[in-house]
Amino acid sequence: MYVKKGYNGNGREEGHGEAYDYKESLMDTKLKSPDFLELFELNLPAVDTDRIEKATTEILEAVGEDPQREGLLKTPQRVARAYDELLSGYRTDPQALINDAVFNVDYDDMVIVRDIEFYSLCEHHMLPFIGHAHVAYVSNGKVIGLSKIPRIVDMFARRLQVQERMTHQIAEFLNAVLEPKGVAVVLDGVHMCSMMRGVKKNESKMTTSAMLGSFREDPRTRAEFMNHIGRSNSNHLL
Ligand SMILES: [Zn+2]
Known part of the structure; x- marks a missing residue:
């Protein structure tokens, strides 16, 4: 089994080249496939x-x-x-974005990246909504370089969006690329279309979440994530 402890470097080690390259080419094939590009609207x-x-x-x-x-x-x-620039997410090349930064590992710890800034445009008014994304997954033998997760968030933010769809797209993309035991994404956003137009100012902050696999099925996994991002594990987020 190929083991990679760190997130830096190119993921290659002596003596494991053949098996690793085989896995890598499977990944590249997936990222280039027309179905994958269409599913995530990456080919506009x-x-x-x-x-x-x-x-x-x-x-x-x-x-x-x-x-x-x-x-x-x-x-x-x-x-x-x-x-x-603001709508470049539809034209992102996922293969260039991932750029070989998926590594095989032999552990299944939770990986959490929190407080990732995002800037998007709501599709109803074409006005900005901005906020923070919190992303976690439990590895099932693959991890992704940590710097790639904010870029994945950007790829789905730089579109005409609704916050709920953006949340699910980030989760489904990581699920497709890493095939992990579970993925969790929570987004906090403030919407300029609500704030600038002066309606319901006190309700303008919105939280959305997507829980897949172990985060959906196991309350303890979900609670661990929610604790890390400073939330109670309340049901209204699910
Ligand atoms: Zn709007």
Whole structure:
């Protein structure tokens, strides 16, 4: 059995090359497969920046602004560039993201990464919602480099989203890549569409969770995770 204790390095060791490469190619095949890319909406075409520029000029005129005034002259271009970046999650190459950072191990401890900042856009208003993600899994023989988990969160944040779907996509992606005993994802978000428009300001913070495998089935596993992220193991999160 291949053993990798640390999260750094390329995961290769003398004498284990053949078995490891075999496993690695299975992973690459999965990450490249059309079904996988479609399931996680990773194969959308490039952003049409010309159309966004034209549409932005339209919006400026529609709200009574003058797109030719100095401060707005380059706004359509800036908006197009911003959307290209803010919606880049649809065009992320999962193989480049993972980049061989999945390692085989012989332990099954819980791995927790908490307080990962995220910035997303709600699909109802195209306004930001921002917050923190807390991600955990119990290994079933594979671990992923810790720095990859915030990048996976980014991949699903940089889209038009609802917080519930983003939570589940992060969990399902880790489940598909690591095939672990369980995955848990909790997201805390504040939604600008609620805050800026001045409705229900005190209810604007939202918590969503996705629990798979051992986190769903075993209350102790779930409680251990909830304790680590400073929550009581209350049912309204499930
Ligand atoms: Zn909204």
